[in-house]
Amino acid sequence: MPQGTEAPAGTMAEGPTSHTQKQAGGLAKLREEFPASLIQALPKLWCKRCSDSRNKVCEDHRKAKCNDCGNYITTAHVDLSYVGHAELTHRLLDADPLWDWEPVAFDQRGLPQFDENGGLWIRLTVCGHSRLGYGDSQGKKGPNAVKEAIGDALRNAAMRFGAALDLWAKSDLREAQTEHPKTADDDAHYTPAPRQAASSPSASKPAIAAEASSGDDPLPRLVDQYKDCWGNPTALLQIRIDGKKQGVSDRSVQGPPPGNEWMTFDALLEARIGELRAAQGGDTERSAA
Template sequence: MVATTEALASTMAEGPTSHTQNQAVRPANTFGYTREQQIEALHRLREPFAPTEVRHLPRVWCKACKNAGWKGCQQHPVSKCSKCKQKMPRDGHIDLAYVGHAEATNRLLNVDPFWDWEPLTVDERGLPTLDGYRGLWIRLTVCGMTRLGYGHAGDKTGGDAIKEIIGDAIRNAGMRFGMALDLWTSSDLEIIESGGASVDEGQESTGERAEQPASGPVRELEKLKAKVNAGWNNVLSCEQNLAEARQKELLDELVAVGEQQVRVEDLLSNRIATLKAAQGGDTERSAA
């Protein structure tokens, strides 16, 4: 049965994004990998992580709970959470799913034993240079494909901060390849369902829970749309999304583009043809 969904995000626009415009130009080098092998590598990178590999980071969204400290508020008493395994205000916090540095490294090694990363800039000693926010920009190369990533350690200092920055940058760059992208999407849904626009800003809850996310084919289509948006300017990502749509039998699903309803297969096929014509077959552009 053909389903009709809401319009795709406005990021589906023609032309390069600011990210691709500002990315440092590097000579194309596929290191002997064919296009088919690169697409297969992207598929493997985007495979869901096992539940045992996924961790959960608790974030209190209820302002009253924050003001009450660890005691919670009247509506959200404190109890041990089955996800994050910590004592948190029940229903007053969310658990953001993520994978750690070790799990991300293991996935990269399984896909490409010769994967590598390098800092975008170095100082006179050849050491990675942090930016004005004490963050690090890196290049991550997997199967001859290179994309940018950014890492930050928050309030950490010293050697632990450096390790945190590197791990965060690798995970961030890996997400540009689609690694653990479904966890980012599910975490966004968690934030929406919490009743607040931002858990970090501590906005007060309206007292009403948002509508539960769709399940089944509709949920799969929403996840695919997020991936399409992320890889809209990358021909390899579009090809991979088309293959995934075929595998999950989503080719005939309809999405709204402007005032028109377009089949997923037609949308991606036309986009792939447009990118190949505009880039002359260059697949080294990064997804937005």
């Protein structure tokens, strides 16, 4: 006797069926946090002169081994956290062994249609639900560029289902670096300092100093990041969250002029985020998780 296929729950069904429960379980699986061992660091240059340089470093910066991404790269970069194509595929299979994707449009040869920016729109289907995603290869060419665009589109579409959603917040840093490029005059100088109560930072240039630190201390890197993102509340919020995770929230940093007062890393960012949101008419009460 042929095996039947379970039908999806109808609108008149009393409570969830095994079908809908299986869908809910699969979609919930996508939202689970990725273990730290599967999270990779993607370096992004924020200095245009470094990016345009033949050696990928300008005269205002230097190359050094990055403890986060592991690359020997200009110090004028930020590391974004992401999960790779293989790790995401593994998670999709855990959620739905029959997941699938397709391009939104095809060209005259029947191949996926890339847009004028070299990007690809796709439709990702998991547990019977579809979401759109967009990916590109950052201007690269060739077969590997196509595969990179597909992987990027899959990550983007999976994010719509909640996959690695916490990591995607870091992508705001890329936009912030473009909007607020760093100059050679912004390089931080680190000196020992006492810890003092927080005061409100001004809209001028941010902290110019922080407590003395060891070579693997995350504080100098985070200070560099928030200086570059001083006008972007979303990016500052993510940096504040990173500071909590890396245990530097109560470390002292020097605030911007004219006061140049010392305060905790967390208090400085909390006050600045509040100022920016008040200026934008936004929610000034939101704080880091």
